[in-house]
Amino acid sequence: QQQVKQSPQSLIVQKGGIPIINCAYENTAFDYFPWYQQFPGKGPALLIAIRPDVSEKKEGRFTISFNKSAKQFSLHIMDSQPGDSATYFCAALEYGNKLVFGAGTILRVKS
Amino acid sequence: ETGVTQSPTHLIKTRGQQVTLRCSSQSGHNTVSWYQQALGQGPQFIFQYYREEENGRGNFPPRFSGLQFPNYSSELNVNALELDDSALYLCASSFDGNYGYTFGSGTRLTVV
Numbered sequence: 001q002q003q004v005k006q007s008p009q010s011l012i013v014q015k016g017g018i019p020i021i022n023c024a025y026e027n028t029a030f031d032y033f034p035w036y037q038q039f040p041g042k043g044p045a046l047l048i049a050i051r052p053d054v055s056e057k058k059e060g061r062f063t064i065s066f067n068k069s070a071k072q073f074s075l076h077i078m079d080s081q082p083g084d085s086a087t088y089f090c091a092a093l094e095y096g097n098k099l100v101f102g103a104g105t106i107l108r109v110k111s
Numbered sequence: 112e113t114g115v116t117q118s119p120t121h122l123i124k125t126r127g128q129q130v131t132l133r134c135s136s137q138s139g140h141n142t143v144s145w146y147q148q149a150l151g152q153g154p155q156f157i158f159q160y161y162r163e164e165e166n167g168r169g170n171f172p173p174r175f176s177g178l179q180f181p182n183y184s185s186e187l188n189v190n191a192l193e194l195d196d197s198a199l200y201l202c203a204s205s206f207d208g209n210y211g212y213t214f215g216s217g218t219r220l221t222v223v
Contacts, residue, residue, distance in 0.1 A: 006153075032210045043115075043201050043214035044154065089153050093210060097144070097167040099203075101153030 003027055004092050006102025013080055014110050021105045022074045023090035030092035030100070035064065035075045038087045038104075047088075048075075080109045115204050115215035123221045124192050132187040132218045134202030142166070143185040144212065145177060146201040154201055160185055161207075189220075197222045 005024045013019045023033075032051060036044035050057045050064045050073065057064045061078040077084055090102040116135045124130050136143050142161045146154035156169035160179035174190040183204070189196060199219050203212040 034210070034212075036214075041216070043203075043216045045214065046211065049210065091153075095167065097142075097159045097161075098156045098169065099144070099146075099154070099212065100156070103153050104151075 003100045004090060004102045006090050006105060008105060010106040012108045017080050019077050019080055019107055020074055021088055023102050024072045025092050029094055032093035033073050034091050036089045044089060082109045082111045085109050115202055115213050117202050117215040117218050119218060121219045126192055126194060126222055128192050129190045132200050134185045134215060136183045136204035137213045140204035140206050141183050142205045143179055144203045145187045148199040148201055192222045194222050
């Protein structure tokens with residue numbers, strides 16, 4: 001079963017727009033929630049991550065919002081650029097050793 | 112500081128054959144995990160090795176096995192290859208299983 005549900009599957013925004021990608025989970029044992037960016041032919045690269053005791057975290061143009069009671073978290077990309085076009089994965093860490101990934105969101109930023 | 116390196120980058124095997132994929136961890140990392148990423152999907156956890164011992168396993172059959180060496184490099188072995196084993200195999204390393212997992216670029220395995 002899919003333990004981390006990610007939406008939307010794909011997203012197209014204009015340059016400068018703010019794409020938002022959402023994830024939901026059920027397992028309360030998850031204690032770390034990273035976001036990864038993946039370009040074709042490459043492995044996932046860590047963008048930003050959050051612990052469940054924090055409601056928001058910003059790093060550069062990337063912001064995670066976390067709602068522990070709703071078991072949801074989201075990624076916002078400020079001032080998006082064509083170079084941000086990639087596949088984005090949310091994930092959750094279980095038992096300290098297993099990353100459970102969402103299905104991914106293909107983002108295209110139009111110039 | 113070197114990243115995670117995987118070899119080979121691409122591989123074509125015939126159904127029923129065996130394959131070995133290799134991973135060199137990032138410098139200073141003693142934990143390595145392997146993931147399978149089918150086309151258009153998120154990576155799926157295969158197993159993790161910590162200090163040469165298996166430290167957790169996902170929902171993969173026993174024909175998927177691994178090793179971690181004293182220098183913390185690792186191998187993933189898959190026996191009796193099936194067509195559905197065609198995927199990108201990713202290695203990720205961290206220090207003491209801490210949260211900062213670094214992924215390699217993967218090995219693209221095609222089973223024909």
